[in-house]
Amino acid sequence: MSKEISQAVIRRMPRYYRYLGELLDEGVERISSNELSARMKVTASQIRQDLNNFGGFGQQGYGYNVQFLYEEIGKIMGLNEQHNIIIIGAGNLGQALANYVKFEKLGFVIVGLFDVNPELCGKSIRGNKIEMIDKLEEFVKTHKVDIATLTMPKEKADAVANQLVSLGVHAIWNFAHVDLEVLDENVVVENVHLSDSLMQLSYNMTKNKREKETLE
């Protein structure tokens, strides 16, 4: 597989996967790039270009086999394997993520939740007991942990991230509002900065409003 695939292409792949999943649910067996294009509101040429990064998958005059393409994109994104997730920070957001049934359908299985708040100790979220953070090291050493989710205050996020990396965790899903300083370059970090997203929304609505005021 080429190493040259841009993150912009990668960011679009989950969307393809989602639309193909919907087509499957509707019982659609094959689809042309033009039909897929109309549905996804991207150009057919963009679709062909994106998928060509991974070898194409389409057949001239036939289009795409929906099931096959769905499975291939799943494989490309590693969804053919189960990924075990732990959540550090079992507050509202951590609990919300642990309750998200959808992740499990994609092969992302929550196997542990940790917090510092003794009031949460022993509380169960979908079968996972919340453990105190001092159990984290032992847990990671004795369980398969693929992804660590940080839903904790930013102040301690770096220390915990680096502890996890030293214990062999190589993927971090970071909700803490900070750019992690992870020292190991093999570690992949995916950030979800909710405040940033809200500010971007605010920018776009403010811009619309200002433009409207200028026109009036």
Place this chain on the structure above:
Amino acid sequence: MSKEISQAVIRRMPRYYRYLGELLDEGVERISSNELSARMKVTASQIRQDLNNFGGFGQQGYGYNVQFLYEEIGKIMGLNEQHNIIIIGAGNLGQALANYVKFEKLGFVIVGLFDVNPELCGKSIRGNKIEMIDKLEEFVKTHKVDIATLTMPKEKADAVANQLVSLGVHAIWNFAHVDLEVLDENVVVENVHLSDSLMQLSYNMTKNKREKETLE
């Protein structure tokens, strides 16, 4: 203000705002683009280019006044005004967002939560009583609502989004795992697709793993 500013630049602005806020907390009064560059791990030329979209703000030989730049970026993103938010879907994620104290500090104030589940009726989250969805229309007509957050199942997201738009809401923060079909082009939509983010992380870790296996 120019209309030509790309969304890529806009996406970077919250990060500037965050770093400048941290500098303020540390009591730093001014900073050169080189120092800011080292801290943010982007090039000084990128910083100058980004900020020049809005008029610059820097002074040759002085650098940036941290407080001034922080406030100006805040204004650009509309943070000098309060934005009222309602949340449609008061499950785990909706409640987590309603509990997020940080948003309020940025001027995003949750003013209402709605759900269809009668068990949630009357429950309070930080002073906001969860209301049943049949109260939504009346609420939007009688309150200032700037942003509607959709933390509800995707099946009903389009219908609710279009109802809100017809009631005059022009910004939607969408967590439902669907591309909204909003008919009014003045409406701004910002998506947070958590599954997509997790799949992107999975792609990057799978790619790393495959490359490592190839090397071995």
